[in-house]
Amino acid sequence: MKENEIAILMAAGLGTRMRPLTEHIPKPLVSVCGTPLIETVIQGLQLRGVKKxxxxVGYLKEKFTYLEEKYANLKLIENKEYLEKNNISSLYAVGDILGSADCFICEADLYVTDKTVFLKEFSQSCYFGKMVLGYSADWAFTVDNRRIVKIGKGGIDAYNMAGVSYWKKEDAYLIRTAIQKAYQTPGHESLFWDEIVNQELNDIFVTVEKIPSDCIVEIDTLEELQQMDNTYEMAK
Known part of the structure; x- marks a missing residue:
């Protein structure tokens, strides 16, 4: 049991790229092979023994309430700004929870095929990363001697974000402070929280935790969903 660890799952978004499916169900609750995406993440965290x-939540928040009944160590937090602001608002919404303990920060719409990926031991803060050969327009890391020195969209033969990161308590506290500071400046509304991390890389030592490309799958479109679960073929 990891009594000193918590996890924050970001599940407030609209999931627009998967419409019309997400018009009535939030994307993290879309099922793949019988299990809602978010529960594949939760099950991995439960396997590790994360304390809380x-x-x-934001969009269709009431759909998530069953999770509190199903998982005793799970609590929902409402992001009331999800329509007006980017995902920086979801970490702002958790307030002083961020920085109170060693912490996973996870996207909630991932399909985790290998739950043991959460059993790794971390000596320092890290992003899970998947190597992509050639050019990728997705979020990627520039790495120098294991250390992440830049986070941004686009990369060639680079480790791409996998949607999971792990933060030592003191680093999570620095991120929380930087987010609260950013909230005082115009233009913060459009920021991704990872852009805040990028600004703080001189003060936070972050590495890439390399993972196989198939153990955490990001499903962004109906076409990708159909590839993973052929029961959705009729959605074409």
Missing amino acids: IYVV
């Missing part, structure tokens, strides 16, 4: 899981 906080799920930040």
Whole structure:
């Protein structure tokens, strides 16, 4: 049991790229092979023994209430700004929870095929990363001697974000402070929380935790969903 660890799952978004499916169900609750995406993440965290899981909700928030009944160590937190601001608002919504303990920060719409990926031991803060050969327009890391020195969209032969990161308590506290500071400046509304981390890389030592490309799958479109679960073929 990891009594000193918590997790924050970001589940507030609209999931627009998967419409019309997400018009009536939030994307993290879309099932793949019988299991809602978010529960594949939760099950991995439960396997590790994370003490508390906080799920930040917004769009169709009432659909998530069953999770609090199903998982005793799970609590929902509402992001009331999800329509007006980018995902920086979800970490702002958790307030001083961020920085109170060693912490996973996870996207809630991932399909985790190998739950043991959460059993790794971490000596420092890290992003899970998947190597992508050639050019990728997705979020990627520039790495120098194991250390992440830049986070941004686009990369060639680079480790791409996998949607899971792990933060030592003191680093999570620095991120929380930087987010609260950013909230005082115009333009913060459009920021991804990872852009805040990028600004703080001189003060936070972050590495890439390399994972196989198939153990955490990001499903962004109906076409990708159909590839993973052929029961959705009729959605074409």
